[in-house]
Amino acid sequence: MITTSGLTKIYRAHRSHGREVTALDGVDLHVREGEVYGVIGQSGAGKSSLIRCVNLLERPTSGTVSVDGQDLTALAGHGPRAGKELRRARSRIGMVFQHFNLLSSRTVQDNIELPLEILGKSGKERSRKALELLDLVGLADKAKAYPAQLSGGQKQRVGIARALAGDPKVLLSDEATSALDPETTRSILQLLRDLNRQLGLTVLLITHEMDVVKSVCDSAALMEQGRIVESGTVSELLATPGSELASALFPVGGEATGADRTVLDVTFHGEAATQPVISQLSRTYNIDISILGAAMDTVGGLQIGRMRIELPGRYEENVVPIGFLREQGLQIDVVDHTAQEPVLVKEGAK
Amino acid sequence: MTWSEMQPLLSQACSETFSMVAWSTLIAVAAGLPLGILLVLTDRGGLLQNVVANKVIGQVVNVGRSMPFIILMVALMSFTRWLTGTTIGTTAAIVPLAIGGIPFFARLVETAVREVDNGLVEAVQAMGGNSWTIVRKVLVPEALPSLIASTTTTIIALIGYSAMAGTVGGGGLGDLAVRYGYQRFETELMWITVAILAVVISLIQFAGDYAARSLHHRGARSGPAPKLRLLKAEEPEAADIAKVA
Numbered sequence: 001m002i003t004t005s006g007l008t009k010i011y012r013a014h015r016s017h018g019r020e021v022t023a024l025d026g027v028d029l030h031v032r033e034g035e036v037y038g039v040i041g042q043s044g045a046g047k048s049s050l051i052r053c054v055n056l057l058e059r060p061t062s063g064t065v066s067v068d069g070q071d072l073t074a075l076a077g078h079g080p081r082a083g084k085e086l087r088r089a090r091s092r093i094g095m096v097f098q099h100f101n102l103l104s105s106r107t108v109q110d111n112i113e114l115p116l117e118i119l120g121k122s123g124k125e126r127s128r129k130a131l132e133l134l135d136l137v138g139l140a141d142k143a144k145a146y147p148a149q150l151s152g153g154q155k156q157r158v159g160i161a162r163a164l165a166g167d168p169k170v171l172l173s174d175e176a177t178s179a180l181d182p183e184t185t186r187s188i189l190q191l192l193r194d195l196n197r198q199l200g201l202t203v204l205l206i207t208h209e210m211d212v213v214k215s216v217c218d219s220a221a222l223m224e225q226g227r228i229v230e231s232g233t234v235s236e237l238l239a240t241p242g243s244e245l246a247s248a249l250f251p252v253g254g255e256a257t258g259a260d261r262t263v264l265d266v267t268f269h270g271e272a273a274t275q276p277v278i279s280q281l282s283r284t285y286n287i288d289i290s291i292l293g294a295a296m297d298t299v300g301g302l303q304i305g306r307m308r309i310e311l312p313g314r315y316e317e318n319v320v321p322i323g324f325l326r327e328q329g330l331q332i333d334v335v336d337h338t339a340q341e342p343v344l345v346k347e348g349a350k
Numbered sequence: 351m352t353w354s355e356m357q358p359l360l361s362q363a364c365s366e367t368f369s370m371v372a373w374s375t376l377i378a379v380a381a382g383l384p385l386g387i388l389l390v391l392t393d394r395g396g397l398l399q400n401v402v403a404n405k406v407i408g409q410v411v412n413v414g415r416s417m418p419f420i421i422l423m424v425a426l427m428s429f430t431r432w433l434t435g436t437t438i439g440t441t442a443a444i445v446p447l448a449i450g451g452i453p454f455f456a457r458l459v460e461t462a463v464r465e466v467d468n469g470l471v472e473a474v475q476a477m478g479g480n481s482w483t484i485v486r487k488v489l490v491p492e493a494l495p496s497l498i499a500s501t502t503t504t505i506i507a508l509i510g511y512s513a514m515a516g517t518v519g520g521g522g523l524g525d526l527a528v529r530y531g532y533q534r535f536e537t538e539l540m541w542i543t544v545a546i547l548a549v550v551i552s553l554i555q556f557a558g559d560y561a562a563r564s565l566h567h568r569g570a571r572s573g574p575a576p577k578l579r580l581l582k583a584e585e586p587e588a589a590d591i592a593k594v595a
Contacts, residue, residue: 055476082475091478101473105491105565114487115477166477 001170001202002031002054007063009049009226023049024060025226031219033169036196036203038213040245041223047206050223051174054204055093056086067093068169091119094163098175100155102147108158109134109143115165133161137191153184160191164199171195173205177212185209189216210248214297220245238267238304241333254292254308256335261310262318263292267331268305277328278309285321287311308335351536359526360542366440366521370512373444375505378451382504383497385411385452386459387485397471397481414453419511422450423518443520447511455504462496463489495566502558506551523547 009024023046031037041047052058054065056072064073067089075086082090102111112130121129134140137157147155156176163171173192177185193216195201207213213220213234221231222245230237230245238246247265256263266277282289294307311318315334325332385407391397392404417425423446427437430445470488479487490497513524523543531540 057472057475082480087478087480089478090476093476095473095476097469097473099467099469101467101469103470103488103492105494114474117487118474118477118479118483162473162477172476 001033002029002037002065002067002204004029004050004054004065005063007050007053007065008061009046009053009058010061022226024053024063026063027223027226027228029221029228029231031202031204033202034196034200035218036193036205036216038217038220039204039206039223039228040208040210040213040220041206042208045223046226047208047223048174049226051172051204051206054172055090055095056082091115091166092168092170094160094166094168094171096156096159096163096171096173096176098178100147100152100159100179102155102158102162104147106146107143108139108145108147108150111147111158112162112165115162119166129165130161133164134158136164136195137161151184152180153188156180156184156188157191160188160195164195164201169200169202171201171203173203175207176205178207178209185212186215192216213245214249220249235269238269239331241331250295250297250304250306252293252295252306252308254310256292256310257290260314261312262315262322263308263310263335264322264325265333265335266307266309266325267333268307269303269331275328277325277330278307280328281321281324284324287321351530351539356539356542359530359539360523360546363521363523363526363543364546366525367509367512367523370440370443370447370515370520370522371505371508374447374451374508374512375501377444377448378455378504378508379501381448381452382455383459385456387463387489389456389460390463390489391481391485397484411453411456414450415457417450419446419450420514420517422446423514438519440515440520440522443512443515443518443522446518447508447515450511451504451508454507455500458500458503459493459497462493462500465496466492495562498558498562498565502555502562505554505558509547509551509554 005028007024007027007029008022011021011023013019013021025046027046027050029037029039029050039047039050049058053060054067054072056065056075060073064071066072070089072086072089075083075089102108103114106114109127109130112133113126116126116129131140131143134143137160139154139157139161142150142154142158147158150158159176160171171192176192177188180188189212192203192205196203196216203216205212205217217234219231219233220237221228223229230240230243232240234249237243238250240246246267250267252265254263278289278291281287290310292308292310294305296303296305298304311321322332322334388398389404389407389411392400392407394401394404396404414422423443426446426449430442431437433445434441436442466489470492471484474484474488512520512522513527515522516525516528523546527540527543530536531543
């Protein structure tokens with residue numbers, strides 16, 4: 001639905017020639033139709049530039065963006081001015097913002113009607129659609145209120161309703177929940193999830209909060225310094241050994257109790273989650289296993305368990321039990337395994 | 351001088367001032383508004399970025415702003431004659447007043463429009479709006495309270511300028527105060543004129559502030575009169591964020 005390839009954005013500071021900031025450094029992103037895709041990264045990682053390049057609010061320095069099969073980068077536009085074609089394409093992409101960006105001079109209903117005015121819809125049609133959308137986001141009683149009279153969460157609901165006014169297939173969410181408290185964040189994310197399901201809306205959201213990815217995303221990408229360092233569906237990521245995103249999405253704690261211990265992170269999903277593997281391991285090899293930390297959670301609608309366990313003895317002494325666990329279809333990451341045979345570990349995990 | 355002698359003088363002066371200020375304000379607003387908006391749009395990073403046009407307009411506005419009004423009036427004489435057929439009288443005074451008012455108002459418009467949150471512009475761009483839509487639906491309506499405050503300031507400045515219109519026989523209250531109060535030592539008449547000006551200016555300021563405040567939107571924000579923002583840039587965003595957080 002959204003595909004970017006080799007997307008690069010370089011900002012040049014005015015007057016001081018040579019000072020350049022590379023915000024995006026060859027980003028390839030592929031968002032499938034009907035999924036919620038989260039791009040996560042710290043501030044300055046280039047997330048904002050990325051999402052603003054998707055509807056060409058920022059023109060990328062190089063690379064292409066295509067949304068719903070249409071190559072947007074090929075559409076005419078001169079500097080900040082967008083050509084007619086590009087404007088039409090934009091009207092089919094909804095966007096919600098961190099600071100809502102509602103017009104304070106218009107009522108809630110008039111704010112939602114604004115994109116329809118731009119599309120040249122008649123007054124009757126506009127108000128019908130606006131009221132319908134207000135109902136959808138649960139603010140039917142606020143049509144005549146002004147944005148200043150609403151709470152942050154309500155403002156964002158209006159923002160979402162406005163973004164949906166043009167019946168877009170794609171919704172871009174630029175840190176939509178970052179200015180909201182946790183409770184409101186949850187309800188807004190729930191709304192996005194519902195809209196994604198009900199309307200088959202493809203959502204690309206950027207965020208710096210892991211919880212956002214965890215609660216609504218089907219797929220995620222991690223951005224660092226203008227590049228995507230990891231990406232995939234949530235289950236793919238969790239199945240990737242050593243995945244930074246996976247361990248951030250689903251952290252388990254616990255320190256080794258002493259030297260000569262082997263600490264393993266065991267990830268269960270699917271079939272393996274139902275097998276009594278730990279007790280089997282203990283019985284088969286007659287070893288004592290201590291559990292340092294464990295958690296069960298639902299990530300992207302997927303039941304996942306993660307456990308950090310400790311086996312007595314060094315890694316070399318535990319190669320066989322680790323092999324046994326892998327045979328059971330579990331994903332094993334060796335924690336703090338000090339560079340003896342790191343290559344082997346990684347390969348073995350695959 | 352008795353009241354019955356003063357009264358016709360005063361009423362005529364009032365109507366002259368009124369017509370000079372009203373017409374010149376109208377023209378200043380009509381021409382200054384697009385000019386001020388253009389100053390913002392053509393600036394670096396603006397919607398119609400055009401550095402050359404921006405520099406040219408900016409320079410013209412600066413020269414117009416810094417020109418002492420009395421000199422502007424004299425300098426524009428041939429233009430005034432071409433336009434109105436005369437260089438003296440109330441009508442002739444309107445021309446330099448209006449031309450002096452345009453850059454004055456344009457700068458105020460520029461400040462007001464610049465204060466509109468760029469996020470709103472971006473939101474409308476993301477909806478597929480063009481530059482004209484952005485001006486019509488975002489910049490002007492969102493800056494309206496400030497624009498009204500700017501208009502108030504412009505009217506008051508033009509009342510001040512109009513006092514000099516006496517130099518070209520334009521009449522008005524200022525001229526009355528100079529000719530009678532100063533040159534003929536009719537101190538009483540001068541003070542009455544001053545009082546009328548003070549009352550009129552206060553009324554205009556009050557009406558302007560009231561209009562600006564009532565537009566400044568509905569509910570929540572009830573800070574100081576938006577006019578103050580011309581002196582000190584306010585950051586409404588920060589307050590909003592704090593409130594939300």
